[in-house]
Amino acid sequence: MINPGNNMQVEELDADLDSDLEKETVKKSAFEAEMDEDLESEAAALAAMAGSLLGEGEEDDTNLDEIENILDLNDGQFPKFTLAKNKARFLRMVSWYRGKEEWIEVAPLSGVTKLFKQQTKELEGIRSSKLDYEMELETGTLTPSQRSYRRDELKMCRVQEKMAVHLISKLQVKIKSGRR
Numbered sequence: 001m002i003n004p005g006n007n008m009q010v011e012e013l014d015a016d017l018d019s020d021l022e023k024e025t026v027k028k029s030a031f032e033a034e035m036d037e038d039l040e041s042e043a044a045a046l047a048a049m050a051g052s053l054l055g056e057g058e059e060d061d062t063n064l065d066e067i068e069n070i071l072d073l074n075d076g077q078f079p080k081f082t083l084a085k086n087k088a089r090f091l092r093m094v095s096w097y098r099g100k101e102e103w104i105e106v107a108p109l110s111g112v113t114k115l116f117k118q119q120t121k122e123l124e125g126i127r128s129s130k131l132d133y134e135m136e137l138e139t140g141t142l143t144p145s146q147r148s149y150r151r152d153e154l155k156m157c158r159v160q161e162k163m164a165v166h167l168i169s170k171l172q173v174k175i176k177s178g179r180r
């Protein structure tokens with residue numbers, strides 16, 4: 001005869017073992033595992049950025065006009081943004097411009113000329129966007145969150161304009177020296 005008390009314990013043990021086995025046998029696809037790693041690295045990057053983001057109502061005291069070359073700044077001196085996505089975008093932009101500056105040293109003249117034309121055209125678009133954001137901010141009809149977003153975008157345009165102008169000047173020097 002089976003003791004009902006023991007049977008309950010056996011069922012509980014079976015249930016515990018089954019749930020443990022299910023946990024162990026659930027496998028992630030390579031995509032899921034990579035996404036988990038990406039999320040963890042993004043979370044770490046955002047946590048590191050937290051000190052370089054502006055809170056609501058805060059102003060960035062960085063005067064972009066006084067900065068000769070943004071690429072020469074260290075991480076602590078970079079402009080501050082309200083949104084983490086803008087900070088991340090800025091960091092990608094800095095990385096791209098730094099890469100292009102290194103590339104200029106070894107690039108063929110045809111590639112430098114092509115990049116010069118692209119950057120000159122892009123600079124027109126950056127300046128146009130900058131004017132649009134300046135005009136929107138001057139209207140005074142924006143909500144506080146819209147104003148904050150537009151200020152961030154305007155700062156992004158100013159930063160990108162400075163980096164593009166700096167890169168264009170380096171490209172011009174390379175083109176002139178290559179044609180001699």
